[in-house]
Amino acid sequence: MSSIHDALDKAIQNAELEKENTSLKNVYHDQVISAHGTQHSVDPALLRQRRIVSLNNHDVESEAFRMLRTKILKQLRDNNWNSFAVTAPTQGAGKTTVAVNLAIAMAMDVNQSVLLVDLDLKYPKVHWYFGLENENGLRDYFLSGKPLSDIFVSPGIDRLTILPGRGQAVGSSEILSGPRMKTLVNEINSRNQSRIVIFDLPPVLATDDVLATMDYYDAILLVVEEGKSQPDEVKKTLKLLSGKNLLGTVLNKSQNPPEYLGY
Structure with missing residues (x-):
């Protein structure tokens, strides 16, 4: 029975x-966003399967990202900033998961538009979370001169646009230190100065890509993994990032989420 x-x-x-x-x-x-580039219809079930929860306001887990969104937006507005990077000390902390969830949560604010840029040229993954099979990525912009209009993707979520990656790029730090990076940021800013730009970057201790791009965003959000990110790794990361505005640290994959979530 x-x-x-x-x-x-x-x-x-x-x-x-x-x-x-x-x-x-x-x-x-x-839903379709009126923006240049490829139009894509998001699959909510696929997002949820890949731990992207911010799309559903009824999901208790999404509340954490809405709270994080509100705190970060206040810091950005108080300081007149419009861009920040998401990174981690080492690989596997879930920085891209946080970046995607946060980008969606910010775009759910009717007063805010968001551009999510995948600057992890060695291991781009933003497109995977959205189920994109994009023909072009930022590697093509940097190495082949593809225009951004051919790379932008509207994922079917109002006020959110993506600049995805595609494939691995050899010599990523040299690419990001080159003139095309400055051109990229200038073009992004010229298109919409009021938009929040989120850069998904590689881990700080794995490559010098983060150091090569520090002049191109206003602040940094650091993601650490509970039980894996070691104190000495975090200290070394913070030392390397010293002098840059730190929005805060996100403890990811926590086994003890706050009890107040789900009110």
Whole structure:
């Protein structure tokens, strides 16, 4: 008898999940942003599967990103900043997951538009989270002279635009130190000066890409992984980033989330 009840409970849960996904698709799946570049219809179920929770305001986990969004937006506005980078001491801390969730959360604010730029030229992953199969990426902009208009992607979420990566780029720090990087930032800013620009960068201790780009954004958000990021790694990272505005540190993959979430 208990197995029957378990099966019924599972069926009800699956039905509720399907209803939630269908509702989200009705709201977001067919939205199109009026921006140059490729149009893409986001799949809410795929995002959730890949730990992108900010799209659903009813998800308890998304509350953490909405709170983070509000705190960061206040700092940006108080200091008249419009750009920041997301990075981590080492690989695997979940910096891109945080960057994507935060970009979506900020775009959910009706007063704010957001551009998410994948500057992790060695291991770009922003496109993967959105299920993009883009033909062009920032590597093509830097190495082949592709115009940004061919690289911009509108993922079907109002007020959010993406500059995705594609494939690995050899000599990434040299590329980011070159004149095309300055041209990229100037063009981004000239298109929309009021937009928040989020740069997803490689880990600080894995490459010198972060140091090569520090002049091109106003502040940095550091992501550390609970139980993995070592204190000496964090200290070394903060020392390398000294002199740059630090928005704060995000403790990712925490096993003990705050009890007040889900109010």
